[in-house]
Amino acid sequence: MNEKLKQWLLDGCALAPGLLGGGVRLPDGNCVSHSFDENCPAERLDETLRCLGDSLPSFSTHGFMPRWLTWTFEKGQIRLAERADGLVLGLAIRPGSPAAENLDLITEEFFNLDLAD
Amino acid sequence: MTTPAKQQQILFVDDETSFLDTVRAVFTAWSKNGWRIEVASSSDQALEILKTRKFDLIVVDVNMPVLDGIQFLRILNRRFPDLKKAAITGYASEEKRSACLANGAELFIEKPRSSEGLKAIFVMLDELVTWKQQAGFRGMLRQVGLQDVIQMECLGRNSSILEVQDRQVTGRIYIEDGRIVHADAGEIKGEAAFQKLLSLPGGSFQLQHFEPPAERTIEGQWEFLLMEAARVRDETASQTPAAEPDVEPEPFPAAESPVAAEVSVRVTETLICSGHGKPLYEWQCADVNARMALLLEIGQQAARVGRLLPLGKFDRLEIQLPTSRAVAQVKPNRMVFVQVVTEGGHS
Numbered sequence: 001m002n003e004k005l006k007q008w009l010l011d012g013c014a015l016a017p018g019l020l021g022g023g024v025r026l027p028d029g030n031c032v033s034h035s036f037d038e039n040c041p042a043e044r045l046d047e048t049l050r051c052l053g054d055s056l057p058s059f060s061t062h063g064f065m066p067r068w069l070t071w072t073f074e075k076g077q078i079r080l081a082e083r084a085d086g087l088v089l090g091l092a093i094r095p096g097s098p099a100a101e102n103l104d105l106i107t108e109e110f111f112n113l114d115l116a117d
Numbered sequence: 118m119t120t121p122a123k124q125q126q127i128l129f130v131d132d133e134t135s136f137l138d139t140v141r142a143v144f145t146a147w148s149k150n151g152w153r154i155e156v157a158s159s160s161d162q163a164l165e166i167l168k169t170r171k172f173d174l175i176v177v178d179v180n181m182p183v184l185d186g187i188q189f190l191r192i193l194n195r196r197f198p199d200l201k202k203a204a205i206t207g208y209a210s211e212e213k214r215s216a217c218l219a220n221g222a223e224l225f226i227e228k229p230r231s232s233e234g235l236k237a238i239f240v241m242l243d244e245l246v247t248w249k250q251q252a253g254f255r256g257m258l259r260q261v262g263l264q265d266v267i268q269m270e271c272l273g274r275n276s277s278i279l280e281v282q283d284r285q286v287t288g289r290i291y292i293e294d295g296r297i298v299h300a301d302a303g304e305i306k307g308e309a310a311f312q313k314l315l316s317l318p319g320g321s322f323q324l325q326h327f328e329p330p331a332e333r334t335i336e337g338q339w340e341f342l343l344m345e346a347a348r349v350r351d352e353t354a355s356q357t358p359a360a361e362p363d364v365e366p367e368p369f370p371a372a373e374s375p376v377a378a379e380v381s382v383r384v385t386e387t388l389i390c391s392g393h394g395k396p397l398y399e400w401q402c403a404d405v406n407a408r409m410a411l412l413l414e415i416g417q418q419a420a421r422v423g424r425l426l427p428l429g430k431f432d433r434l435e436i437q438l439p440t441s442r443a444v445a446q447v448k449p450n451r452m453v454f455v456q457v458v459t460e461g462g463h464s
Contacts, residue, residue, distance in 0.1 A: 048426055
């Protein structure tokens with residue numbers, strides 16, 4: 001599964017200019033991340049993914065079941081989406097870039113990604 | 118700076134006499150005797166002086182003993198409604214600013230910590246006292262953002278026209294009974310114009326007395342309009358090359374504007390709090406404390422992310438739900454939560 005995820009991150013997401021980095025947090029807490037920008041190293045992406053992934057249950061305690069979340073900062077956005085099987089996608093993108101425009105499409109692709117071996 | 122034709126009469130009220138001595142000496146010199154400055158070390162003393170002379174502007178320290186600046190502003194506003202008022206404080210906060218503006222101050226400023234800061238205050242006060250001579254202006258809110266003024270006008274269910282100007286664009290935002298009903302910016306009208314005006318990187322704005330617009334081009338709820346404008350502004354800023362500050366930003370074509378599309382947006386919940394978590398406005402918010410807790414959690418998570426990745430300041434979190442969307446904006450001086458249902462389009 002890890003290999004398929006890595007391949008999808010490299011093949012699918014990397015095609016969208018403006019993607020700073022992306023990763024998937026697995027149900028066991030491990031992360032598979034890839035950096036496309038030197039300012040967003042993979043280990044920082046892993047940590048960000050864990051941090052934001054851990055915050056997801058708190059939204060349900062507030063009565064929200066988000067399909068996805070978009071954290072917007074001055075110089076970047078982070079899209080977070082959780083699949084029913086517990087995989088959590090995190091994408092760091094530059095606002096206004098092609099990646100930002102395709103964010104919903106990439107997220108839908110993640111939801112529909114077949115990871116069966 | 119425009120040198121006023123007549124000598125401006127300005128009264129400073131502050132219990133810190135060293136500050137009074139400084140402003141009297143420095144501002145008189147900088148104004149080239151265009152200002153005649155009187156000082157009072159208490160509100161009582163100021164009221165006595167006001168009985169004997171007519172002033173163009175009074176500058177009141179917010180933190181005074183016995184009768185504080187906010188209470189004093191309230192009295193001044195009742196007894197001297199035509200007198201221009203500015204509030205000054207060494208410790209600015211959102212609560213103080215809101216209270217001062219609500220009690221009649223046209224300007225809320227923080228006490229300077231440097232000579233440059235003192236100069237900036239002088240320029241602001243000079244502009245305020247100069248604008249006083251022009252008909253039609255209710256005041257200038259230079260320390261308050263354009264978004265804040267719109268928010269205050271809408272929350273107060275006021276009717277006004279906000280004229281916004283930069284070097285290339287002049288536009289107007291019409292607010293009627295707390296609803297944004299029309300905006301124009303050059304040839305652009307409606308929500309696209311509203312967004313363009315709120316996207317301007319600088320410029321000036323003035324509140325004018327309300328007159329009905331020739332047409333009404335905006336129907337959306339102001340909370341959502343402001344949130345969308347913030348989103349469009351961020352996107353525009355990220356697309357505008359930083360090295361070309363003099364280039365006029367491209368107008369927002371209506372077809373590309375997300376709120377100009379054929380969608381109906383219905384706000385279902387709104388909460389606005391100060392940066393310290395004090396609720397300022399709520400509408401259909403079932404549990405204010407819970408929402409506030411969520412906003413604080415979001416702010417904390419954003420701060421953690423900000424330490425991990427170089428993404429700059431946090432602006433907002435958009436939560437896409439199965440049938441609705443929520444936006445949580447967490448800023449140092451303001452927290453906003455808006456939930457909307459979008460019908461007839463994609464969100």
